[in-house]
Amino acid sequence: MTYCVAICLEEGLVFLSDTRTNAGVDDIGTFRKMTIYKKSDQRIFTLLSAGNLAISQAVKEIIQQGDLFDGVNIWNAKNAYEAALVVGMAIRKVKTRDEKALADAGIDFNCNFIFGGQIFGEKPRLFNIYSAGNFVESTHETCYFQIGEAKYGKPILDRVIKHHTPLDLATKSALISMDSTLKSNISVGLPLDLFVYEAHSYSLNKAITIDESNPYFGMIRKLWGQKLTEIVMSIQEPNWESNPEFLAIMSPPEKIGPITLVENTGPKL
């Protein structure tokens, strides 16, 4: 499986992906799920992929080959929306070619992409592109997308990420979100690819690969587990005796023949 997350903020964009692929637990591989497309100081895009690796590799190959419709490719698209359309068209091209053969083999046409970046003259933009080639764009209210094993790492993002969150804080939150996923799901694994894009910079300065030896991520992994346990400890425990509000609210046991059946159908509903 895969876990990828991307966040679109006032200050820029954060992209984070793991590198584990698996076709069954006995077939684990390492493949990059992040591709960065950059054209001098005019445009920069990042593509994160999840799902069937053969499909996502084919999509990337087709994107890199050039025009997808009406002479438009990601290098000449007028805006980021049009560039996302190009990715969608690439997906549809692979779908047209492969879907039937996959279906014959009992395999779904399963792929998901997050695509975002900036074209000179626009703000940074972020899209979640589905396997049908259609897509949605992030907004101020919903400013992050996840693909793959998204659930473990969602609660922390829901708590912290707002559109005005600073880039560094969002980066830290994305890494914590990844850490929660790594801890609970063996199908997501190191190394990670992280790209933090400062709006209008067209710079790759903050694109790194994080493996076991990265001291910052190591610190997060250690501290987060510790502090999480500390706050669970610091929260008051249920005091059943002295807190009548927390005491049992149950209907009395109902006799059914020789046995006692208690159905928990409290009057509070």
Place this chain on the structure above:
Amino acid sequence: MTYCVAICLEEGLVFLSDTRTNAGVDDIGTFRKMTIYKKSDQRIFTLLSAGNLAISQAVKEIIQQGDLFDGVNIWNAKNAYEAALVVGMAIRKVKTRDEKALADAGIDFNCNFIFGGQIFGEKPRLFNIYSAGNFVESTHETCYFQIGEAKYGKPILDRVIKHHTPLDLATKSALISMDSTLKSNISVGLPLDLFVYEAHSYSLNKAITIDESNPYFGMIRKLWGQKLTEIVMSIQEPNWESNPEFLAIMSPPEKIGPITLVENTGPKL
């Protein structure tokens, strides 16, 4: 959807379930997913259910009707293992009756149960029962089971729960796990049913229904969100300038025709 969690500890058992069911977002209902079976001070069982509501209601009906095999039912089963077998047999009975009709309608035979409790003379035991009627028992190493929307609330359990964790701390952790799920998934909803069973007590004293007005859960919801944000804040932010270990490790941009394509294939792999 549903989220249910149960934990088997030295001191006893914790069961927690939500009450939301949905058949599409426009068909939301409230159904209890926890049923407690109690026979004086000799045996007590709790059944948590997830999946197709028609199936789980049918299974419960059949369990309550009596003997499932060789004159055995949950009221006379010799031990908790045999009682879990009874639940498994009930599932198979419903499966035999309904699976084909469901398949004809394009519906999977989808149900999951957590079943646990204590019979006099045994320790408390906990089982995860699958839709095929087979089951696994919790162990010292893996002492909790989740069914339904399990992923959001798994990281916190993975951090805190051990077999020797005290009941109160495990209860608090289960409620935090539920809170994370409620926050991130609209298909899981209040009220909650909570049953904390102290080993050898055969008591329902700590069985309650928790709704929006419950002050303890309200406190957890408020404090947990706050403290989680606080620890994210308290962790050092990435300092790209002064920490060379965290700086970009990228292969140099590769020229492809008139455009620059950067593939993030760092040497660290």
